[in-house]
Amino acid sequence: MMVQKQSTRAVGIGRVLIAVYAILALAATGRSVFQIATQFEQAPLAYSLSGLSAVVYIVATIALIVPGRKSYGLAWATITFELAGVVLVGLMSIIAPEVFVPSAKYAHSDHSTVWTYFGIGYGFVPLVLPILGMLWLRRTRPSRGDAAVGAAPREV
Amino acid sequence: MIEWFTWVQAAIGAAVALFCIVMGLARRIPNDYTLGAVALVELLLIAQLVVAIIAPFAGNRASGSVLEFFIYLVVALLLPPLAVVWALVDRTRWSNVVLGAAVFAVAVMVVRMLQIWTATAS
Numbered sequence: 001m002m003v004q005k006q007s008t009r010a011v012g013i014g015r016v017l018i019a020v021y022a023i024l025a026l027a028a029t030g031r032s033v034f035q036i037a038t039q040f041e042q043a044p045l046a047y048s049l050s051g052l053s054a055v056v057y058i059v060a061t062i063a064l065i066v067p068g069r070k071s072y073g074l075a076w077a078t079i080t081f082e083l084a085g086v087v088l089v090g091l092m093s094i095i096a097p098e099v100f101v102p103s104a105k106y107a108h109s110d111h112s113t114v115w116t117y118f119g120i121g122y123g124f125v126p127l128v129l130p131i132l133g134m135l136w137l138r139r140t141r142p143s144r145g146d147a148a149v150g151a152a153p154r155e156v
Numbered sequence: 157m158i159e160w161f162t163w164v165q166a167a168i169g170a171a172v173a174l175f176c177i178v179m180g181l182a183r184r185i186p187n188d189y190t191l192g193a194v195a196l197v198e199l200l201l202i203a204q205l206v207v208a209i210i211a212p213f214a215g216n217r218a219s220g221s222v223l224e225f226f227i228y229l230v231v232a233l234l235l236p237p238l239a240v241v242w243a244l245v246d247r248t249r250w251s252n253v254v255l256g257a258a259v260f261a262v263a264v265m266v267v268r269m270l271q272i273w274t275a276t277a278s
Contacts, residue, residue: 012248015250016253016254016257019239026231030227034223
């Protein structure tokens, strides 16, 4: 068998978390590529956020998979950013929807991002996922020194 | 898009998702039943692709964005094979839950595809 550093996060139910992150990353990427490529001028802010969220989900997915302290920190950073994003954009889409769609001329097009209305278009998964991610990261905190030794939680 | 076929497909997708997740939670590792069910979902997606290509020639045109529709369809087509590869590599019960999550995403995307196909605005 190939010698490789054991991941502390990609184990047990954490794999489901990573898979859901990967699906969300794919969904957000597909949508934002379409929005930015075909109708960016209609709502630049909404679509920039859409693209940004896609990138953050991709980075979070990778950070959850890759072992080590650095990626542990990166996972925290991206997941915290996601939670902030979904809460802020969720609030904004209720309080001031016109911020995202500057011209009523384009009111008919799809301006939603994964974060709009707290991720309602994605079954609120974008709101719940970062919280589950944080709980998982807390449980799988790497030990001091070698990140791999003894930090892996038992199969649950 | 054929509306009834799409709804049947979404219903089957939801049922397969539930089945896979329950099997995972019941501590089963991926087996012929869960993988076969996911294969059925993929087969229906391929049928949907064929329908989407032929339908416009039969007068069934999309009123919404065709490009957006096909982005969804292509991503949906990718999900089951990726989940199956995952399940073959990672032989734990959690892979059944992963299969379920992927198929559930497909079911939601199929409904969204119908919305895009039949969109009336613009």
